[in-house]
Structure formats: structure tokens, C-alpha cells
Amino acid sequence: xxxxxxxxxxxxxxxxxxxxxxxxxxxxxxxxxxxxxxxxxxxxxxxxxxxxxxxxxxxxxxxxxxxxxxxxxxxxxxxxxxxxxxxxxxxxxxxxxxxxxxxxxxxxxxxxxxxxxxxxxxxxxxxxxxxxxxxxxxxxxxxxxxxxxxxxxxxxxxxxxxxxxxxxxxxxxxxxxxxxxxxxxxxxxxxxxxxxxxxxxxxxxxxxxxxxxxxxxxxxxxxxxxxxxxxxxxxxxxxxxxxxxxxxxxxxxxxxxxxxxxxxxxxxxxxxxxxxxxxxxxxxxxxxxxxxxxxxxxxxxxxxxxxxxxxxxxxxxxxxxxxxxxxxxxxxxxxxxxxxxxxxxxxxxxxxxxxxxxxxxxxxxxxxxxxxxxxxxxxxxxxx
Numbered sequence: 038x039x040x041x042x043x044x045x046x047x048x049x050x051x052x053x054x055x056x057x058x059x060x061x062x063x064x065x066x067x068x069x070x071x072x073x074x075x076x077x078x079x080x081x082x083x084x085x086x087x088x089x090x091x092x093x094x095x096x097x098x099x100x101x102x103x104x105x106x107x108x109x110x111x112x113x114x115x116x117x118x119x120x121x122x123x124x125x126x127x128x129x130x131x132x133x134x135x136x137x138x139x140x141x142x143x144x145x146x147x148x149x150x151x152x153x154x155x156x157x158x159x160x161x162x163x164x165x166x167x168x169x170x171x172x173x174x175x176x177x178x179x180x181x182x183x184x185x186x187x188x189x190x191x192x193x194x195x196x197x198x199x200x201x202x203x204x205x206x207x208x209x210x211x212x213x214x215x216x217x218x219x220x221x222x223x224x225x226x227x228x229x230x231x232x233x234x235x236x237x238x239x240x241x242x243x244x245x246x247x248x249x250x251x252x253x254x255x256x257x258x259x260x261x262x263x264x265x266x267x268x269x270x271x272x273x274x275x276x277x278x279x280x281x282x283x284x285x286x287x288x289x290x291x292x293x294x295x296x297x298x299x300x301x302x303x304x305x306x307x308x309x310x311x312x313x314x315x316x317x318x319x320x321x322x323x324x325x326x327x328x329x330x331x332x333x334x335x336x337x338x339x340x341x342x343x344x345x346x347x348x349x350x351x352x353x354x355x356x357x358x359x360x361x362x363x364x365x366x367x368x369x370x371x372x373x374x375x376x377x378x379x380x381x382x383x384x385x386x387x388x389x390x391x392x393x394x395x396x397x398x399x400x401x402x403x404x405x406x407x408x409x410x411x412x413x414x415x416x417x418x419x420x421x
Contacts, residue, residue, distance in 0.1 A: 044158065047137040049090035050201065054078050054144035055116025055123040057096070062249040068144045069102070072252060073259040080147035082111060084154065085201075086349055090136060093144075094123040121219025121226070128210045139209065141223050142201035145246045148258055149201065151352065156237035157203040166205045167227045170239035171196035198222060199239040208232055264420040266353065268315025270307035275409040282410070284362060284369065285376035285393055286338060286383065291367045295410060298327040302337035304360050304393070307414035308380065309337070311358065312344040315418045316351060338383045345384040353418040355386050362395040363404050363411040369395035 054068040061067040068078040078093070085091050094116040095103045103113045114130060116123030124141060131139060138161050142149065153170050160168035174197060178190040202223045209223060212230035220226045224234050242258050244251060279294020285304040295301035310320045318324075321340050325332045348355065358380070362369050369376075373393045381388040398405045 044087050044089070046089040047135060048088055048158065048161075049092065049131055049134075049136045049139045049206075050085040050088045051092045051094065051124060051127045051139055051141045052078070052081050052085070052144050053094050053116070053120060053123055053127075053141065054081075055094045055096045055099075056120065056145075060247055061251070066096075066099075067246050067252075069099075070252065072147065072255045073263075076106070077147045077246060078144045079107070081142060081144045081149070082107065083354065084147070084149050084151070085140070085142070088140075090131070090134070092127045092130060094127050119219050121213065121217070124223065125210075125213040125217070128206070128213060131206055132210060136206050138203060139206050140201035140203045141209075143245060146200055146243055147246070148255060149199075149243045150240055153199070153238065153240050153243055154201060157201055160235045160237050161203050161205070165233070165235040166208050167203065167224065167232045168235040168237050169202035169224050170199040170237045170243070172199070172239040172241065173197075196236060197239070198224065199243050199245075204232075264353075265356075266315040266418045266420075268311040268313065268416045268418070270310030270312075270314060270320075270414040270416070271412070272303045272306040272310065273403075273409060273411045274301040274303045274306075275403075276407065282367065283337070284367075284372070284410075285360060286379035287372050287376050289367050289372055299325075299332060299335040299340070300337050303410050303412040304362050304376070304414070305337040305341050305380070307412035308358055308360050308416065309340045309344045311414040311416035312341075312348055312355070312418070315416050316344075316348060316353070318344075318347060341380070341383050348418055351420075353420045355384055355390065356417040356419045357390045357392070358384070358414065358416045359392040360394070360412060360414045362393070363398055363413070364395065364409075365397050365400070365405060365407050369393070 057066050069076055082091060091111045092114055093111050094114050097115045100113060100115060114127045117126055140157055156170060157168045174192045174195040178192050179186045180188045180190060209227060212226040216226050216229055227234055246252060246255060274295040274297050276293040277296040282289050282291045282295050283300050283302040306321060313320055324343060325340055376393040377391040378388050381391045403409055404411055
């Protein structure tokens with residue numbers, strides 16, 4: 038995914054995931070199946086990061102699963118008996134919210150690129166009431182019956198429709214209200230309502246997972262497109278007078294404190310630098326200069342959250358992070374779980390992707406003499 042300009046808060050995304058997808062095979066609905074180690078639905082949601090509102094339609098029986106699985110700023114709406122009914126239910130929640138434009142996307146297209154999304158947004162921002170990505174048909178077209186070709190069909194002017202399909206909110210909501218019976222997609226309803234629809238560039242990788250073989254193709258695309266980056270961070274802070282230390286976002290009682298320009302959270306600083314390093318974006322000092330008095334005593338979650346958000350803006354997600362604290366005291370083991378949980382909350386990933394552990398230097402060096410604490414961290418970022 039490529040970086041794009043921030044979207045205005047008046048743009049929302051609707052992701053449809055209320056269907057059962059029986060043609061895809063398997064016992065699990067396709068939106069909950071995994072490709073590249075993550076669910077189809079979570080990948081579709083991530084593609085729309087940067088939208089102020091992301092609404093996901095789910096089958097009523099999937100709502101509890103959605104609440105448990107879909108962390109982050111998404112709103113869940115119970116879908117209806119048809120795709121059109123589900124979308125209308127989502128659209129109704131946006132009326133009067135200040136949203137002016139909406140992009141409607143099939144969850145079954147989890148590999149949509151930011152370039153495809155930005156193309157739709159650009160058309161809407163240029164004044165189009167409706168826009169949708171598509172690819173021109175290049176293959177010969179036949180009609181067949183009983184296994185035999187009966188006739189050919191002209192392909193001139195034919196396009197393969199994709200999503201997201203974007204609209205002025207009130208226009209597409211009015212179209213759904215006028216035609217409650219629905220259509221093949223939202224563009225069909227827009228055309229019935231007299232809206233001109235601008236065609237924007239689609240992508241061959243923006244495939245819709247429909248048949249069992251589509252999942253293997255999606256895995257191949259992910260393998261070809263995946264960009265993996267590794268970053269390391271190292272930080273040291275000396276002890277000073279005090280009664281507690283901050284380590285990986287957790288306050289631990291101690292007979293000393295750590296000395297630093299900010300709150301001196303050595304573990305969080307090391308992890309922040311590991312993320313910046315993986316992105317080739319320098320270190321904390323580049324983004325938050327110690328010469329700037331506004332960062333005096335700042336809480337380190339500000340730095341870590343900034344690094345994580347920068348990674349998302351550049352199209353990366355944190356695959357895993359490993360933090361090692363080097364000290365004789367305080368004892369880290371009893372707090373390691375809370376530290377991992379706190380780091381996961383700040384970064385916005387599952388706790389099982391974060392490891393926090395500790396070691397000593399066998400009484401050697403400044404950490405062995407209990408003059409301070411050191412930390413090393415490794416972060417793996419993945420784009421694809």
C-alpha cells in the first residue's frame with residue numbers, strides 16, 4: 038500500500054461482509070478466512086486506514102465475533118437479507134453525521150491498493166457524484182450452452198467492475214431508498230437514479246475472492262508484493278534519585294528513578310527507535326529533538342504512538358516486536374505481561390505480537406553496578 042494524502046473527515050468507508058460466500062468453499066465464510074496469516078476482512082479494513090469512519094456490515098450471527106476480532110475505529114452494523122439491504126442499513130447510520138461522501142467496498146477484495154482508493158477519492162473531490170474503478174475487458178467473449186460456444190459477443194466498451202465504488206452520500210442513499218429491491222452493485226442503482234458514474238483505474242490485483250482457487254492466487258500476490266523490514270533500537274538511561282521507574286509504559290516502584298529529558302522509559306525508547314529504523318526514518322531525536330523544551334518530561338507513549346502511526350501512513354504494519362531490558366533491578370518478570378499489553382495498546386496490535394523480557398549483565402558493566410538500565414529492541418514491519 039502506498040502513502041496517500043490525509044482524507045477529509047467528511048469521507049467514510051463502508052465494507053460489506055454480511056454474506057456467506059458459499060461459492061468459495063470451506064466451512065468458514067470467506068471474510069473470516071485467512072490469507073497471508075490475517076483474515077480477509079481485517080485486510081480490507083486496513084486498506085481504508087485514514088478514513089474517519091469505517092463501517093462494517095456483518096451478518097447478525099457474526100456480530101459477537103466482529104466485536105471480539107475487529108479492534109480499532111470501526112462501527113459494526115447488522116446486515117440485511119441482501120447486499121443492498123446491508124449497504125442501505127450502513128448508509129442510514131451516516132445520514133446527519135456530517136459525512137458527505139462514502140466509498141463502498143466488498144470485504145472479499147482484500148488486496149485493494151491505495152492507488153485504486155485514491156483514484157476514486159480524486160474523482161469525487163473533482164466534483165463527480167459517483168466514481169468506481171474498473172478494468173477494460175481484453176479477452177474475447179463467448180456465449181455457451183451445454184459446453185459448446187453458441188456465439189461471440191463484442192467486447193468494445195466493456196469493463197470489469199471493481200470496488201470501492203464512491204458516491205456523494207445523499208445521492209446514493211436516495212437511490213437505495215428509491216430502489217429497495219437493489220441491483221448487481223451500487224453503480225447500477227446510481228445509474229437508475231440518473232447519476233453519471235466516472236470510471237477510475239482498477240487493478241488486476243484487486244481481485245474478488247469468489248472461488249476456492251482465488252485464495253491461492255491472493256496468497257501468490259501477497260508473496261510477490263510483500264515488503265519486510267527489520268529495525269533495531271538501543272537505549273540507555275542512568276539512575277537518579279526517585280522512587281519509581283517507567284519501563285515499557287508500566288510504573289514500577291523502585292528506590293531510584295531513571296534520568297532523561299522525557300520520562301526516560303528506556304524500553305519504549307528502544308522500541309520506538311527500532312520502528313523508526315525499520316522505516317529508515319532516523320531516531321527519536323530527529324522527530325522529537327531534546328533541544329525542544331516542549332518534550333521535557335514528555336510521556337514516551339507519545340513517541341511510540343508517532344512511530345506506529347508513521348509506519349501505518351507508509352503502508353506498513355507491525356508483525357512483531359521484541360524488547361529486552363538489561364538490569365539487575367527492578368525485577369521485570371512480574372511485570373512483563375502488563376508491559377507487553379501496554380505496548381500493544383499504544384501501537385494498536387495484538388498483545389501476542391509483542392515480547393518483553395529481561396536479562397542481567399552478570400554484575401558486569403554499568404548495568405551490573407546498578408548505575409542504569411539498557412534496552413534493546415527489534416521490530417519487524419510488513420507491507421503487502
